[in-house]
Amino acid sequence: MTRIAIVTDSTAYLSNDYIETNQITVVPLSVNFGSDTRREGVEIHTREFWDMLPGVKELPTTSQPAVGEFVQAFEKLLQTHDSIIGIFISSGLSGTFNAAKTASGMVEGDITVIDSKLTSYPLEAMVGEAVTMRDEGKSKEEIIDRIQYIVDNQTAYFIVDSLEHLHKGGRISGVSALVGSLLQVKPVLYVTKEGKLDVFDKVRTRRKALDRILDLFREDKAANAGKPVHLAVIYSNNLDDAKEFQERIGNEFPDVNPELSELGPVIGTHVGPGILAIAYYFG
Structure with missing residues (x-):
């Protein structure tokens, strides 16, 4: 069976248990409190963030992952998988998808990256459907077609x-x-x-x-x-x-x-x- 790796970013807001159980690779975005940069889901979590927010003098900013982070993730996955499907936050909201797209062209292997056109629950749902179809033995093309259907109809x-x-x-x-x-x-x-x-x-x-x-x-x-x-x-x-x-x-x-x-x-x-x-x- 062809081994398909699924990659997304932290704005899918998947639980750690779900990520581990389903072998999903998550590349995190970051929140910047002045010079204090924290990776979402790794160095700052949801409850901590909402507790901190009322006390900050200036609103935090956010930053996308560097191209190199995607290159590193893709190269590692292709050592154990035949192909990669990456599904990411809307390119209209973040540069994350474009960074992943750039990285996919720098790594030799079968990599498809998809612009979810949204974030949060829709992105989570796309990842969930991709996982289900992968585990059912569906082909990469079938999975991509289904994800694109959701993108076009959400x-x-x-x-x-x-x-x-x-x-x-x-x-x-x-x-x-x-x-x-x-x-x-x-x-x-x-x-x-x-x-x-x-x-x-x-x-x-x-x-x-x-x-x-x-x-x-x-x-x-x-x-x-x-x-x-x-x-x-x-x-x-x-x-x-x-x-x-x-x-x-x-x-x-x-x-x-x-x-x-x-x-x-x-x-x-x-x-x-x-x-x-x-x-x-x-x-």
Whole structure:
């Protein structure tokens, strides 16, 4: 049987047990507190990050892995595997995918890298499906086709407590951040097909923003009637809110079994605490 290695980055937020059990290689991004740089999932973990954040004077920044880290990981894996599938955070949100792509051209071997166009739960789900198919003995081409299907058919909508983190991190325009601050608008944000953040709609309250998100999901679900739904409620240091939203979705859509997915240090740096989102795909 052809041995296929699966590689991802730390923003998939996989548990250590899952990583070890399924032999996944994770190349971490980093969070920078001034000159103090810590690798996500290695030198800083989710709970520690959220505990630290209120006490920092300046918002932390993030950095992608160096090309050399991917070269090293790929070369090591190809000593024991026939091929590699790498699935990474959206190139519209981070330079991680491009670094992995560059590294794949520097290493001799069968390496395919995929831009997930998202992060967090969708990236986790892609890795999970790749693992399942690998363990079922599916070919590399079959796995890649399935992952690309998810990339092309995924959707994510979310709201944040404050646009400050997105604005300071350069992930949203200054005008949008200013409007949100002055008018107390709660924008419904989404990730475009190109994998970049944008404003989908603007509503006046958090409750109405959540209503709008569920209306959008309802429309998509009707358009994909009969297909299985893969959906998660994504949150950042607001588990009670996430559970309440999860319960609401479960009550309104009895055939949907929403998962919970917490953002860690790198994505948390850019969105801040209090995010609520749904990410999903059908089929």
